[in-house]
Amino acid sequence: MKNTITYDELLSFCKNVMEKNNCSGNKAEVVADVLVEADARGIFSHGTARLKRYINHIKDKVIIPEAEPEVIFETPVSAVIDGNAGIGQYISKEAMKIAIEKAKKSGISIVVAKNSNHFGIAGYYAEMAIKEDLIGISLTNTAPLVIPTFGVERVLGTNPISVGIPCSNGNFLLDMATSVASRGKVEQYNRLNQDLNDNWAAGGNGEIMTNPAEVLDLFLSGPYGGMLPLGGNTEKSGGHKGYGLSLLVDILTGGLSSSTGSSKTYGEKTLISHFFAAINPKIFGDEDSVKKSIDGILNTVKNSKKEPGKKRIYIHGEKEKERREKSMKDGIELDDNTVLLLTKISGEFGEKITFE
């Protein structure tokens, strides 16, 4: 099967399809950009494979494409945004723009947004700050998929944490779910017919599950059993730490925006909340000396002794950056399922797409 497409072609396809789904030009562009960036970086769980979900959410009025985000409260260092059930990516990009503007003036800022929708890859927004030579933080709560330590009910999201740090030579861009793995990873293992790791998921009685199909079934049948927090299912294995990070993300997103946690998202309305922060490194004195210190820390880790058989120790964001460079040169390589999905959308909306 032909699977490769250029960045620009995929971008323009997604943009045109979103425009045919009641998204105005600039909103369609943001959605397309966030999705195609994910694919270009190799984060396929958050790429154009999700395009159909956004279309369905617009059809079902879960996403209101016409809605504009509103600043409902602000100070020189903060803002609270009501997303009015609009497009998650658009709300988030506008929110991070405000955070960046405020951090440039005040040094630090936090912008929270509520009544939003799925925003794609968290790293996209943290990276917006990096591009302005700022530190960026991006958090979101999500649909409830994760169970807490000693619990069996899915009351937490995969609640990712992304932090971007501008460096001299390649930036640090951490973007991680606070669960051991994401639902997208389970779907991927299911397609490949492979067993999950024994710290990824547990069933309704807390029993470890490694069959991906059975785990995916859980999500369709009641609120019990789900993904495990980073660290697994016991305190001894560190699970209470991942659980703590997930709960923290719920507090900083749904809590600070006076909304709800992951457990209450995807009811009648989607009530996703985000948290964006920007920090100007200049508030810590000489910027070059801060950068030099950060570079020194990263270089020490990169140059430290490798495990036998491993050639390299990666800094967070490096793999995705290199994959993106390859995608820009050779085109974006999608998996068969995504190609089929996009081809179907192409037919449905009369928007041409060609793979090579």
Added chain:
Amino acid sequence: MKNTITYDELLSFCKNVMEKNNCSGNKAEVVADVLVEADARGIFSHGTARLKRYINHIKDKVIIPEAEPEVIFETPVSAVIDGNAGIGQYISKEAMKIAIEKAKKSGISIVVAKNSNHFGIAGYYAEMAIKEDLIGISLTNTAPLVIPTFGVERVLGTNPISVGIPCSNGNFLLDMATSVASRGKVEQYNRLNQDLNDNWAAGGNGEIMTNPAEVLDLFLSGPYGGMLPLGGNTEKSGGHKGYGLSLLVDILTGGLSSSTGSSKTYGEKTLISHFFAAINPKIFGDEDSVKKSIDGILNTVKNSKKEPGKKRIYIHGEKEKERREKSMKDGIELDDNTVLLLTKISGEFGEKITFE
């Protein structure tokens, strides 16, 4: 063996011993307070069992008890402090006081400190903010004990993250090493002659180690092998996430203070760095409505279905709070080793201590 002592007696013993080790009254008090608070909360790895180490560091001129922390750079939302190799707890308490003051005026603040020493439990400083109705964050780098994903050299610290959130009914106080377990835990398992979990530590070739004595030996014999980051030793088990969090703490502490990472601490000089932040919830609008949202999130998790055989889902900080209440009522119960250690110090410095 008699093992119990009242909070006040233990506090006054520690304070007097520190005073006899060239610490002025207020500095001795801070050290005593942070150590005894750890014991009262049941965090024995960071309690008075460490008193002797601080004394030795003063003797070896690693800690200069007379040194005063200096603000070397500041803005309305930030400060950079040079600890001048002084007492870690004192530097940190002064730094968090400045962060709190600035957050009250400006809404948010970050204070970083360098050339400091071990500061005890990270949660102590995050909790200082809670007591002023602020969100508090406290991070520190540490001695290098942790290996990165695909590496075998100890270039990272256990680098804890603590975040405190004021809530209506018991606060959220996360305080976690970014490694699966701390060195103190390995020491504890060694005393109890128990095997470690199989995601705690790896040797110089990346092989999993479960014998606590052998792991402790690693730390005395060259830079290879050590504790594993939260998530364990593979990407599949999520180890790159814990590694990312640890590296992030190094960047935010040693990097932003223009100093070094964990790998360079404990050379000729101790070069520990800290990061403290305070956030005023008022910058997100009506404080009561924020608090109500946070309470709702915590209650949903607490009241969700338990794993068979588990009676309770804990919110982070609850166990320690309840243990502290018990300690205040019934006295602090220390283990035999700590009792012996304190008794020895008692003889050495002519400072009486009695256990019941």
